[in-house]
Amino acid sequence: MKQFIIKIIQGGVIVEINFEITFNLIATLTGLIGWGIVAFLTYRIYKKQEVKSKGWKIAVAIVVGLFTFSINFGNEMMKISILPLGVWILYFAFRNKGESWEKYRAYAWLGFWANFIFLATNIVSIPLHHTIYPKDEPSTYISDIDHAVIIHTHPSAKVQGLNKDSLLEQLTNAKEERVYSDPWYMETYMNADSTTKDERFPYQLIQAHSKWGSGIHSIIFIENDGKGILITTSDQQLYFRTSESVLEEVEK
Secondary structure, X not given: OEEEEEXXXXXXXXXXXXXXXXXXXXXXXXXXXXXHHHHHHHHHHHHHOOOOOOHHHHHHHHHHHOOOEEEEEOEEEEEEEEEOHHHHHHXXXXXXXXXXXXXXXXXXXXXXXXXXXXXXXXXXXXXXXXXXXXXXXXXHHOOEOOOOEEEEOOOOOOXXXXXHHHHHHHHOOOEEEOOOHHHHHHHHXXXXXXXXXXXXXXXXXXXXXXXXXXXXXXXXXXXXXXXXXXXXXXXXXXXXXXXXXXXXEOOO
C-alpha cells in the first residue's frame, strides 16, 4: 500500500489530499498471464476460421461466456465454474441464426474455460505471494515507516512516541507468540471499568505501510510496555514480541 499526497493551493492556503493505493503485485501479474493465455487461444481460433468474426463481437462472446454458475471454496478468489450460463445465453440469442452461432460458439466456450485458467493462476499466486510476502514476518506488514506515528487510543496510555530506529531494528528479531484474545478482553473490559483499567494495547501505529506490492492492509497496535505488536488483517491476528521497546518518552 502506498500513500500519495496532493497539495493544492487555494486562496493562499495549502490543502492536502491524502489517498492510498493497495497494489497486489502477484495477483496482477498472474492475472495478466491468465489474460495472455486467453488472448493467445483467441488468436488461434481466429486464425482457423474461414469466415472471420468481428473483433468487438469476439470480445463480447468471450466476456459473456465468462458468466457461469459457480461455487466458492476457501475465499472469493477461489471459484469453480459449474454451469456455462453465458454460453447458454449466447446460444439462445443466436439459435435462429445458425451461422452466427457457429462463428461465435468457440469464443463463448473459451470464455467459459477461461474461468478455469483464472482459477489456476489464482491457485499459483497464493503460495507465490506467501513466499515473497511471508505472513509470519512483521516486516511484511510494517515496511515503510517514514511518516509513521503513534496515537493514543486509551486514557491509560502514557505520553510516548514512536522510536523509528528501534522499530526497524526490532522487526528483524521479533518473535511471534500466541494471541490470547478472550483473556485479554476479559482482563481489560470485564474485570473493571474500562476507563480506569489499563489497556494492554493503548497505542496504534498509523501511516505505516506494508511491503510494496503485497496488497496487505492491516491495523497495528503497540502493547503498553512497547514490546508487543498486535497486527490485525482482514483474515487473521498476529502478535509479536520484541526484546526492546519501540516507544520513547516525549517531552510534554
